[in-house]
Amino acid sequence: MESINLHQLLPVSGERKPARATRRKVNGPATAALLIKMATEILTASxxxxxxxxxxxxxxxxxxxxxxxxxxxxxx
Incomplete structure (x- = not known):
């Protein structure tokens, strides 16, 4: 059985910058309303x-x- 060399599997790239997630504006009441809706649907069905x-x-x-x-x- 051949051994797999990890260096062969990873592509070689120049500079890699870490991916940065953009922050979105938080809307607490809308998020809470969505969570309540999801829970209500789950509990209504079960x-x-x-x-x-x-x-x-x-x-x-x-x-x-x-x-x-x-x-x-x-x-x-």
């Missing part, structure tokens, strides 16, 4: 998970009201 976490459909309806309020504040 009665077992709702039962395990002791969350009722009434709780999910209240969370939806909070989500809508957060979206209103994020648009201002």
């Amino acid at each position: 009665p077992t998970l709702r039962h395990q976490t002791n969350i009722t459909l009434t709780d999910l309806a209240a969370a939806e009201k909070v989500r809508k309020a957060l979206l209103k504040t994020s648009l201002k």
Whole structure:
């Protein structure tokens, strides 16, 4: 069996600058609203998970009201 030389697998490049992620403006209320929406959809589709976490459909309806309020504040 031939041994694989790691240097053969990696391409040789000149200068490599580290990739820099650009920062975007954070919108806390919009992010919270999105997370609430995702959790509500997951819990609505899974009665077992709702039962395990002791969350009722009434709780999910209240969370939806909070989500809508957060979206209103994020648009201002």
